[in-house]
Amino acid sequence: MRGLPNIKESLDRVVATAQNGLEVIRYGSLETGTKPAPYRVEETVPMYRLRRYFPDDPADGPPVVLVPPMMVSANVYDVTADNGAVTILHNAGLDPWVVDFGSPDKIDGGMNRTLADHIVSISEVIDSVREVTGKDVHLAGYSQGGMFCYQTAAYRRSKGIASVITYGSPVDVLGALPLGLPAALVSPGAQFLADNVFNRLSVPGWLARTGFQLVDPVKAARSRIDFLRQLHDREALLPREDSRRFIEVDGWVAWSGPAVAELLRQFVVHNRMVGGGFVIGDQVVTLAEVTSPVLAFLGEADDIGQPVAVRGILRAAPLSQVYESALPVGHFGLVVGSTAGTRTWPTTAEWIRWHDGTGPQPEAIEKMHDDSDRSGQTGVSLSSRVAHGFGSAAGVGAEAGREIFGAARSVTRTTDAVFRESARVLPRLVRLGQLQSRTMISLGKLMNENARKHGQQELFLFEDRVLSHRQVNDRIDNVVRGLISCGVRPGQHVGVLMATRPSALVAIAALSRLGAVAVMLSPGNDLKQSLRLGDCALVLADPANLDDSAAIADRVLVLGGGGGDARKLAQADGERIIDMEQIDPDAVEVPSWYRPDPGRAGDLAFVLFSKNGGTLEKWPVTNHRWALSAFGAASAAALSGSDTVYCLTPLHHASGLLTALGGTVAGGARIALSGEIDPERFATEVYRYGITVVSYTWSMLQDVIQSDDLAIGVHNPIRLFMGSGMPAGLWDDLVERFPRARVLEFFATGDGSAILANVTGTKVGSAGRPVPGVNDVAIAAFDLSEGRLITDSDGFVREARVDEVGVMMSKAGQQYEVGATVLRDVFNIGDRWQLSEHMFKRDADGDFWFMGHTSGVVISSDGYVYPQPIIDGLSRLIQVKHAVVYKVGEPGNQLAVAAVSKQEDTGSPTGSSLRLALAGLTPAQRPHIIRVLDTIEVTNSYRPRAEAMREAGIPAAGAGVWFRDDDGRYRRLTRAIASERGWEAGALVVGAVPEPH
The missing domain is CATH 3.40.50.12780 (ANL, N-terminal domain)
Structure with a gap:
């Protein structure tokens, strides 16, 4: 008889298990009696429904807008009656609102939503709530919903946002990926999925749920086993039943493919949440322009929004005051469950009250820690995993391995890199x-290839505008049609005089696509000579350079600066000066001879210019x-x-x-x-x-x-x-x-x-x-005084020794380069080398050091004085802004003259500071004279100019002129000393320092 109670208990357990199991099978969960918090839909549009909770009893506190992730139902903020976010926030005197994006697969056009659609919608919600309440909003979001909040704050530049609050929301996504996956593996995979999968497919709700569970499969399996083991004990299950049903059944909605693709491309592949420069619609935005204070909740055992990734907001938003609150939970526990009810949401309410000026700073928050030195780690410690029961055995082992064998991880990161x-x-x-002489290669061809590969991805960013590869490529094709209508043909030389703007890049690419030669003109006094050397009479210019172009060219084509019917160029006459923006590309008949991107490797593509000894020289550049x-x-x-x-x-x-x-x-x-x-x-x-x-x-x-x-x-x-x-x-x-x-x-x-x-x-x-x-590069021994290469006993050119100054030569492997003087049998029989005019030395490590142009080297009575080491030394003085070196006198007795301009508010360099700046040079390698000027003019490429000073010859003695004495020190140059040394002011210059290329 003593066994009968045990039998009865077992039977009761079986019956209770069967009854509860049948209820779960029929209804998906046990009936808990929980009722959702009351709300009213204040606004309904195709993208969202805006819920206002407790509409019949609204609190007079600040409004809080809660944003769910794309794949999670908006009910995540109202899962349990007592611990739901909206209830706790309302009881704290706040006004909770929730953005409900619905389930995209049940909404017409929902599966075509983009990431930008979500951000723009949240921005609209902020405006709506502010209009109703008359107050700035606190914007809060869980997981990807928090990422939305950050992105919206960036999009609005914090306008109308009192603070941003996030829960497990990663910013430095590649800094700490789920499961410890390496960025080198994930980034290419994400790119492939974005370009080849999610541009065609979407993610159903069941797959989103499965993916979430697979992040920690052991925990998911254990939760189900625990549920089954307690299925007989209804009272034990009921407190967690609402949360279980949400995770297992009701909490997941579909993702639209375009939104997922954009998420992967911008924030996983390119990690632009932390770096900035992500695109919302056609607007470039960055978290660096977010000024609202930020509170980021992070889970100490969160394997999705890992602490290191979450703390990326500290680096991404330098203008914000950023705080954190760390909780001993995983990803879902941040917003649902007992810890969320006792810590997350009360702390959120305290934060809002603190910033509303009606409460003290919450005790559970602190200034965010800088985890920038832990990129590639998770921030989830082994002790957290063990203590909170998160992670598979393999995951725990891997984390232990990472923490114990840090050196091995460093090697792995290096290998990945x-x-x-x-x-x-x-x-x-x-x-x-x-590449061979007939290989098809050109700027236009590469841009065409990129357009086919990258399509809608961004290419040009300018004045907050964004142009995709496809848009730029279409613009190039349209400009080509305009050029054809103006009579431009393949091989024709066309001058380009344009500022560095999108229209300039398009113009150059269009000439390349047509097969014409772009003669790159520099604004200044050499335009007419450049046109003559470049063999062109036609100039392609932007409106800012139109007047200069019209003064020197037979015909001018004007491109850029905005088009449209309202545009009128006063100079345009339809014949000599043509406004290409008024040409309708669709009306241009493309001739039969046109083939896009016909350029071959051996074809001339560009003509550049430089000055050598005051003489303008052209540099032909092939494809x-x-x-x-x-x-x-x-x-x-x-x-x-x-x-x-x-x-x-x-x-x-x-x-x-x-x-x-x-x-x-x-x-x-x-x-x-x-x-x-x-x-x-x-x-x-x-x-x-x-x-x-x-x-x-x-x-x-x-x-x-x-x-x-x-x-x-x-x-x-x-x-x-x-x-x-x-x-x-x-x-x-x-x-x-x-x-x-x-x-x-x-x-x-x-x-x-x-x-x-x-x-x-x-x-x-x-x-x-x-x-x-x-091309391979060598330094050949060179006799400057005689202007010839030095040969060895076999008659071949000798390579310069370590730290010996010689002339640079580049190996000429191709037979078809334009304008190149090629020497044969230089170092060995059958080799081909192109001689330059640049003097270099090579150190013991094999690194090259530029010493100056052959015509700029000073041949003094003490030997050679090379300009570049002098410029390097003087430029390091705090008082010096620009430095140049030039020479005066006859070869063998030339003087090296250096000129420096002063930095503002630093005073003038002294003789001692000049000597110390050049301490790495022997006295014979230092300039004979150094003059200090207020300013030195720079060229269009920002190189200091010395032409006027060279033409003026030896500088006159004065307070700002120093000379090198016999001991290598610098003293003031007086008239008496100048006379004693025979330094006549204004003596003519021999030779000049050319502009390097």
Whole structure:
């Protein structure tokens, strides 16, 4: 009889299990008696329904707009009666509103929604709530809903937003991916899904639920087992039943494919939440312009919105006061469950009251920690996983391995980086190796290829406007039709005189697509001579350069500056000056001879110009030369679609055309253009566009980098400065100002026959080494006094020894380059080398150092004085802004004269400071005279000019003129000393320092 109670208990348990199980099977869950909080739909549009909770008893506190993720039902904020977000917030005296996006698969057109549709909708909701309540809103969102909140705040630049509150919302997505997946693996996969899957398919609700559960399959399985084991005990199950039903049944809605594709492309592949420059509709936005205070809740055991990824908001939003509140929960526990009810939502209410001025600062928040040094880790500790029961056994083991074997993880990150860089660089080098004289290659062709590959992805960013690859390519085709209608034919030389704007890039690409030759003109006094040397009578100009073009050209075609019927150019006459914006491309009959992108590697593509000894010289550039430079620069800079290049360099300069524009197009990066260069605009556009690479020439960035008003913090998206001619002093300043970025200094000959790159950036002032895949470079021994190469006993040219100055030569592997003087049998029988006029030395590590142009080297009574080391040394003085070196006198007895201009508010350099700046040079290598000026004029490419000073000869003695005495020190040059040394003021100059390319 004693066993009967046990039997009865077992039978009761079986019956209860069967009854509860049948109820779950029939209704999906146990009946808990929970009723949703009351709400009224205040606004209904196709994108959303706007709920206002407790409409019959509205609180008079600040309004809170709650945003759900795309894949989660809006009911996530009202899952349980007592612990639901809307109830707790209302009881705290706040006014809760919820955005309900519905289930897209049940809404007409819902599965075609884009990411921008969601952001614009939330922005509209903010306006609606503000209109009703008369108060700014606190914008709050869970998971991806929090990402929406950040993006909306950026889109509105915080207008009308009192604060932003997020729950498990990642910002630095690639900084810490779910399951510890490496970015090198996830990024290409996400790109493939965005381009090939979600542009055709959407995500149903059941798949969203399954994906969420697969993030932690062990926990999901254990929860189901625990539910089944307690199915007999209804009272034990009821407190968690609402949450279980939400996760297992009701909580998931479909994702629209276009929105998922955009999410993957912008915020996973390119990680533009943290870097800035993401696009909403046709507007470029950045979290760096968010000024609202931010509170980010993070789960200490959250494997989806991992702490390191969540804390990315600290770097992404430098203008915001950013706080955090860490909770001992996983992703879902942040907003639903007992911890959410006792900590998340009460803390949220306290935060809002604090910012409303009606309550103290919450005790559960603190200033956010900077996790920038933990990128690639999760921020979820092993102890958190064990303590809170999250993660599979494999996940725990992996995390333990990561924490115990940190060195191994470092090696893995390095391997990932090498793999990622190799995947980008190798195809470019292979393509370079396949170029032959008849290979079809040109700027127009590359842009056409990019349009086919990337289509609707962004290409040009300018004045907050966005143009996609396809839009730019269509514009190029339209300009080609306009050129054809104006009589331009393949092979014709056409001058281009345009500022660095989208229309200029389109014009150059259109000439390339047509097969014409772009003669790149520089504004100034040499325009007429440039036209003659460039063999062209037709100029393609923008409105700003129309008058200068009309004064020197037979015909002028005007492009850019805005079109439309309202546009009227006073000079346009329909014959000599033609406004191309008034040409209807659809009305142009395309001739039978036209073939797009006909350019071959051996064809002339561009003509550049430089000055040598005051003489203007042209530099023909073939498609092959341009491609070598473009792919070489893209490889050296490791450019990819995740980069946005700030293209500031003038396109008439080799650095702008060959490396900045060429490298950007070859690398598939975005191009951001600016109307001017000043500190305020620079800072604004760096953040707004998400600039990762900044191009430069010479001293272009000096006024920006050295400005006290430059509002750029340490956490900014710039990783690289890329260009040529940067003075060593400015380089030092830049590295100090941007410690997370590096300088990629190129040295390129005007025709692109040789390209050097200082890839590491560790040796300031060095030109680096030859770019792989471009022509080999050697330094030949050279006798400057006789102007000839030095040969060895066998009659071959001798290569310069380590630290011996010689002339640079580039290997001529192709037979078809235009305008190149090629020497044969130079170092070996059968080799072919192109001789330059640039003097270099190579150090023991193999790095090249530019010493000056052959015609600029001073041949003094003490030996050779090379200009560049002097310029590098003087530029490092804090009192010096620009420095130049020129020579006076007859060879063998020439004087080296250096001129420096003063920095503002730093005083004038002293004799001691000048000597210390040149301490690395022997006295014989230092300038004989140094003059200090208030200003030195710079060229259109920002290179200091010395022409006027050279023409003036030896400077007259005075307070700002110093001379080198016999001990190598600098003393004031007086008239008596000048007379004693025979330095007659105004003595004529022999030779000149040319402008490097």
